[in-house]
Amino acid sequence: MQIFVTGATGQLGGEISRAFADHTIIPGTRPDFDLADPSSIRRAIYRAQPDLVIHAGAYTDVDGCERDPDRAYRVNALGTRHVALASREVGATLVAVSTDYVFDGTKGEPYLEWDEPHPLNVYGRSKLAGEHDALTIADRCFVVRTAWVYSPRGRNFVKTMLRLAGERPELSVVDDERGSPTLAGDLADALSRLIETRAYGIYHLTNAGSCSRYELASRTIALAGLPARITPVSSAEYLSRYPLSARRPTNSTLRNLAGAALGVELPPWEDALERFLGAYLRDQR
Numbered sequence: 695m696q697i698f699v700t701g702a703t704g705q706l707g708g709e710i711s712r713a714f715a716d717h718t719i720i721p722g723t724r725p726d727f728d729l730a731d732p733s734s735i736r737r738a739i740y741r742a743q744p745d746l747v748i749h750a751g752a753y754t755d756v757d758g759c760e761r762d763p764d765r766a767y768r769v770n771a772l773g774t775r776h777v778a779l780a781s782r783e784v785g786a787t788l789v790a791v792s793t794d795y796v797f798d799g800t801k802g803e804p805y806l807e808w809d810e811p812h813p814l815n816v817y818g819r820s821k822l823a824g825e826h827d828a829l830t831i832a833d834r835c836f837v838v839r840t841a842w843v844y845s846p847r848g849r850n851f852v853k854t855m856l857r858l859a860g861e862r863p864e865l866s867v868v869d870d871e872r873g874s875p876t877l878a879g880d881l882a883d884a885l886s887r888l889i890e891t892r893a894y895g896i897y898h899l900t901n902a903g904s905c906s907r908y909e910l911a912s913r914t915i916a917l918a919g920l921p922a923r924i925t926p927v928s929s930a931e932y933l934s935r936y937p938l939s940a941r942r943p944t945n946s947t948l949r950n951l952a953g954a955a956l957g958v959e960l961p962p963w964e965d966a967l968e969r970f971l972g973a974y975l976r977d978q979r
C-alpha cells in the first residue's frame with residue numbers, strides 16, 4: 695500500500711513507518727502540507743495517490759486550543775474535513791485519530807465507543823467535529839480514539855515527569871484525573887492490525903487498564919530509579935497554584951469493545967511503560 699501520513703513528525707506519526715514497514719510511507723509535513731490550508735491538503739493527497747491515509751496530525755496543545763479556538767477548528771475540524779474529502783476523491787481509506795477528550799469524564803466507568811460525547815474544552819469539540827466530518831465524508835473510515843499518548847519524541851506527561859524529577863526533590867501530581875496512558879508505538883502496531891480487518895467505524899484504542907496522573911508519575915519515577923518524592927494533590931488544589939486555560943475530564947478512561955471483538959487489543963499500560971522506559975533511558979545514557 696501507499697500510505698499518506700499526516701502529523702508524520704509527531705509522537706504517533708513517527709511510529710507509523712516502523713509499524714507499516716512493508717508499505718510505502720508518504721509523509722505530509724509542513725510547510726508543503728498544512729492542515730490549516732485546504733488547497734495544500736488536496737495537492738499533497740492528489741500527488742501521493744495513496745491507498746490509505748493515516749491522519750495523525752492535529753493541533754494537540756489543549757490549553758492553546760482554548761486560547762485560540764479559530765486555530766483549533768481550522769486545523770482539527772476543517773483540516774480533517776479536507777483530509778476526508780481528498781481521501782474520498784482519490785479512493786483512499788481514512789484513519790482519523792481522535793481523543794478521549796470528546797467525553798466529559800463524568801460517566802464513572804470506562805467509555806464505550808457508542809457513549810454520547812460531551813467535550814469540556816475547545817480541543818475536544820474541534821476533534822469531535824473532525825470525527826463527524828471524517829465519518830460522513832470518507833467512503834471507508836476508521837475513527838480511532840486514543841488517550842494520554844507518549845513516545846520518545848515530542849512533549850508528553852511521562853517525559854515531563856522524568857525531567858522534573860531530575861530537577862526537583864519533590865513533585866505534586868493530581869490524583870483525581872484518570873485515563874489510559876498509551877505508548878505511541880503500541881498504538882501504531884494496533885492500527886496496522888485494525889486496518890487489515892476493513893471493519894470501518896469508531897474504535898477506542900489505548901493501552902489496557904487505567905490510572906491516575908499520580909499513579910503514572912509514581913510508577914515512572916520508581917522505574918527510572920529517581921529519588922524525587924511524589925505528593926498526590928487534588929486538581930482543585932493544583933489549579934489554584936498553576937491555572938490552566940482548558941478544563942479536563944476527571945475520568946476519560948476508554949474501553950476497547952469494538953477492537954477487542956476483532957482481536958485488536960493493546961498490552962497493559964504498566965507493561966508498555968516499562969518497555970518504554972527501558973529503551974528510552976538506555977538511549978539517553
Ligand SMILES: NC(=O)c1ccc[n+]([C@@H]2O[C@H](COP(=O)([O-])OP(=O)(O)OC[C@H]3O[C@@H](n4cnc5c(N)ncnc54)[C@H](OP(=O)(O)O)[C@@H]3O)[C@@H](O)[C@H]2O)c1
Binds near residue numbers: 751792795
Ligand atoms: N498526545 C496525546 O496525549 C493525545 C491524546 C489523545 C488523542 N491524541 C490524538 O492522537 C493524534 C496524534 O497525536 P500526537 O501525540 O502524535 O501529536 P503530536 O506529537 O502533538 O504531533 C502533532 C503532529 O501534527 C502536526 N501538525 C500540527 N498542526 C499542523 C498543521 N497545521 N498542518 C500540518 N501538520 C500539523 C505536527 O507537525 P509539526 O511538527 O509541523 O508541528 C505534528 O506532526 C492526534 O490526532 C491527537 O489529537 C493525542
